[in-house]
Amino acid sequence: MPERRVKVASKVGLHARPAALVAKAAAAQPVTVSIAKDGGAPVAAGSVLSLMTLGAAHGDEVVITAEGDGAEAAIEAVAELIESDLDA
Template sequence: MAERTVKIASASGLHARPAGIFAQAAAEQPATVTIEKPGGSAVQASSMLMLMTLGAGKGDEVTLRAEGEGAEESVNALADLLEKDLDAEE
């Protein structure tokens, strides 16, 4: 299992556009990835609706976990995405 904790950089957190971009990227990963806020429940990173239920805002820490083939690469790719302001991405 691979795990990494990162801070969300997007101005609107994991809502609307950033959640859609992140969910699509998670769905394209070879490993199954979950995301959670400290003290919260883990949700599937590939589900835009579940991401929005996290209530994760700018600067919040979240933990990504992945299992399966390519787990480390999947976690790193998605963590790198969260560390960008996805609201500003074209």
């Protein structure tokens, strides 16, 4: 299963607005995307509530995974958002 490790760039972490933007992008993918805080259990990236329960703060490393056709592109799309400052 492909995966990518990225650091959360938003100063508020994956909370509120950044979580909503990431969830929207993940839900739009043709495969299910999961995110785990390093060492934790994975959650559905397409769920704002699940993302917020991760407790991923600014600078934390998260692992993004997906499986199936289009998994690599889906991971890349979600990773780009997480690595961006979505606070504005």
